[in-house]
Amino acid sequence: PVAEELTAFIDALSEDEQIDLVALAWLGRDSGKASEWTETRREAARAHNNRTAAYLLGMPLLADFLEEGLSQLG
Numbered sequence: 001p002v003a004e005e006l007t008a009f010i011d012a013l014s015e016d017e018q019i020d021l022v023a024l025a026w027l028g029r030d031s032g033k034a035s036e037w038t039e040t041r042r043e044a045a046r047a048h049n050n051r052t053a054a055y056l057l058g059m060p061l062l063a064d065f066l067e068e069g070l071s072q073l074g
Helices: 002-012 015-028 034-047 052-057 062-073
Strands: none
Touching (some): 015 034, 034 062
């Protein structure tokens, strides 16, 4: 039920919001730096597809990545 709820929530986000969420996860897993946000987001936009929810929910440490990404952005 939780996975279904999260999938529905992510699927309901706009494309820009989904891209931001992926970029934030990447930032938090050390795939970028806050100073490189624009490029990280640009790369997430290039990689965007209709499987964003499955991709993000496939990250075992997603919550930690998002928390760290938000921390880096202040």
